[in-house]
Amino acid sequence: MQVNLVVPYFNHSWVQSEPSHRGSILGLNTLGLSLARVDYAPGGINPPHLHPRASEILAVIEGSLMVRFVTSNPENRLITKVLKKGYVFVFPIELIHFQRNVTNANAVAIAALSNQNLGVVT
Numbered sequence: 001m002q003v004n005l006v007v008p009y010f011n012h013s014w015v016q017s018e019p020s021h022r023g024s025i026l027g028l029n030t031l032g033l034s035l036a037r038v039d040y041a042p043g044g045i046n047p048p049h050l051h052p053r054a055s056e057i058l059a060v061i062e063g064s065l066m067v068r069f070v071t072s073n074p075e076n077r078l079i080t081k082v083l084k085k086g087y088v089f090v091f092p093i094e095l096i097h098f099q100r101n102v103t104n105a106n107a108v109a110i111a112a113l114s115n116q117n118l119g120v121v122t
Contacts, residue, residue: 034113040065040101047122048098054118056091056111058099060084063107069097 034054038046040063058067060083067089071077082102083089091097093114101107 032114032116034116034118036111038109038111040107042104042106043101045100046098048096049120049122050094050096051113051118052094052121054113054115055093056113057088059088059110060086061108061110063101063105064103065107065109066100066102069095071095
């Protein structure tokens with residue numbers, strides 16, 4: 001399984017992501033889905049990004065995450081929510097979003113995306 005490390009913008013803690021896609025979970029092939037487990041260090045952030053070909057559903061498994069996304073034109077509103085363990089949030093396709101661990105403990109989330117070739121733009 002491939003591991004991607006992302007350097008956070010606001011501190012020096014890490015966010016580790018373990019994506020699962022058609023190559024790592026063969027049952028996902030042709031289903032049009034991607035999954036990722038994301039581990040957040042205390043204060044860790046998954047920097048602002050968007051997925052040009054997929055919506056994302058994020059489920060918090062452990063800890064608490066602040067999530068934000070920016071709506072599209074003409075409003076460009078910033079939507080913010082703090083998610084606790086068991087909460088789920090949807091990021092619509094092509095909207096800039098990010099997540100930040102707002103606790104002093106590790107946090108874990110599972111992200112499900114609606115395309116096996118989702119793309120990431122940072």
